[in-house]
Amino acid sequence: MISVIGAGPAGSYLSSLLDDEVKIFDYKENIGKPIQCTGVLTNRFQDYIKEKKFVDNKIYNIELNSKNESHIISLKKPEFIINRYKYDNFLLQKAIDKGAKFYPKHQFRDFRENMIYFSNGEKVKTDILIGADGPLSKVNRISNIQNKKHWVAKQIKVKYKTELDTYKVYFNIPDFFSWIVPEDENTARIGCASSSNINQHFDNFMRKLNVKKENILEYQGALIPQYNPMQKYQKGNVYLIGDAASLIKNISGGGLLPAIKSSHALANSLNKNKDYKKELSKILLKSLNLNYLTRKVLNKFNEKDYDKLIKLLKEYKLDKLDRDNLRYTDLIKPKIGLLSLKALIRNI
Ligand SMILES: Cc1cc2nc3c(=O)[nH]c(=O)nc-3n(C[C@H](O)[C@H](O)[C@H](O)COP(=O)(O)OP(=O)(O)OC[C@H]3O[C@@H](n4cnc5c(N)ncnc54)[C@H](O)[C@@H]3O)c2cc1C
Incomplete structure (x- = not known):
């Protein structure tokens, strides 16, 4: 018998893939609430999940903003803005349909023998x-x-008009960024994350965008774990997946696709008696390592470096970005390499 603690996307999706008898436990009664996510899912998720009834919107561009520069990059394939409440419940139902038993109002406290x-x-x-x-x-x-480190994220759902097809990123925070993600013609998800001073960063961003308090529909916020290549995922018969395993793209804070992929890796391992870490390495860890290194470099950038970076992206005409298939060659152009090196040396 396999017991899964947590009926979020990782726990439910895994439970829908396991061959053994499965019990899912969650302390919540109403799964998926409160929403604590922007809901950007890259195109690759369709390789795993065909259903789309939880999709609110699609985006075709990413706009990058620094203090004095701005550049729009078109995406090679559209990305999806999902409704986490509908998504989480869709995945839970998928698990129940497969035969898993769900136990709400069960808060995990301890595990011995x-x-x-x-x-x-x-x-x-x-x-x-x-x-x-x-x-x-x-x-x-x-x-x-694992020893875990986190970013703190603060987000609002707000009445706010922004281009429906564009995800806007603002490099205005030392160790992360702020964002505007369109949900529909009149509503956006706006937020930021950082490992320190989140309230100050958030208030500055709200002032910059001139967001009116009366237009705020919902406050959302939570922790985003930071991926580290040295972390472990298993001890004996205890395994971790999704955010519990800190499987996060450190450039963007994205954990939804890693949750899907880690569920696949663990299902493959348990159903076919294979090594979990090896299965994870096959489908996920390489891209998370690239994200880890890139975030390390970005965290050394100051405002001027970000201005230069965006100028260089324009110069190199970086376009048709495929965020599911980032390669070193996409990121390391000669002048960008030099800029990164300077930022790293300056901070030694
Ligand atoms: C503000 C914000 C914005 C984000 N935006 C994006 C985005 O746009 N795209 C993206 O890919 N990722 C995003 N993420 C990350 C994404 O939300 C997570 O990676 C994703 O939710 C991970 O799913 P999970 O199932 O591992 O964990 P969760 O979704 O956290 O699910 C965990 C489940 O476990 C349950 N649980 C917790 N403790 C216990 C306990 N002791 N006993 C029983 N049950 C328990 C909870 O109730 C919950 O149902 C964002 C995160 C934040 C905070």
Whole structure:
């Protein structure tokens, strides 16, 4: 018997792929609420999930903004803006249809000698325990698998008109960025993330965009784990997937596709008795490592460096970007390499 803690995208999707008897536990009664995500899903997700009833919008461009420069890059393939409430519930239903049993109002508390203990006093015996319990994973903490670092994200859903086909990024935060993502003609998801001073960054961004308080429909915010190539994903019969495993694209903070891919890797490993880390390496870790290195360099950039970077992207006419298939050659053009090197040396 396999027990999955967390009915988010990672836990539910994994449960829909497993051959064994599966129980999914979540402390929530209403899965998918509150929404704590911008919902940008890159094109590749269609290789895994055919359904699209949870898609709110599609984007075709990314606009990059620094203090004095701006550049629009068209995307090779459109990306999807999804409704996380509908997405999470679609995936949970998929798992239930496959035969998994769902137990809401079960908060994971402890795990000893194959026995899971819940805050409601219940206990369940299991052969395998899977932590799909998000950025603050208690399964990880109890099992002592990873040391985690996070960005703090703050976002609003707001009445705000912006180009419906364009995802706007603002390099105005030292270790991350701010964003505007269109949900429909009149609504946008606007936010930022950073490992420090999030309220100050958020307030500055709201002032810059002249966002009126009365137009704010919802406040959303949560932690985004930071990927580290040295991290582990398993100890004995305990495995981690999705945010619990800190499987995140460090350039963008995207964890939805890594959640899908890590679920596939673990399902392959458990169904076919293969090594989980090897399965992860095959489909995910290379791209996360490239993201990790690029984020390391970007975090050394100051405002002037970002201005230069955007000028260079214009000069190199970087276009038709495929974010699912980033390669070193896409990112390291001679002058961009030099700019990165200067930023790194300046910060040694
Ligand atoms: C503001 C913000 C914007 C983001 N935008 C994007 C984006 O645009 N694109 C993208 O790809 N990614 C984005 N992300 C990241 C994305 O939201 C996560 O990577 C994704 O939710 C990971 O799914 P998960 O199933 O691993 O974890 P979660 O979605 O966190 O699900 C974990 C589940 O575990 C349950 N749980 C937690 N603790 C316990 C416990 N002790 N017992 C029982 N149940 C428990 C929770 O209730 C939840 O249902 C964003 C994150 C934030 C914070």
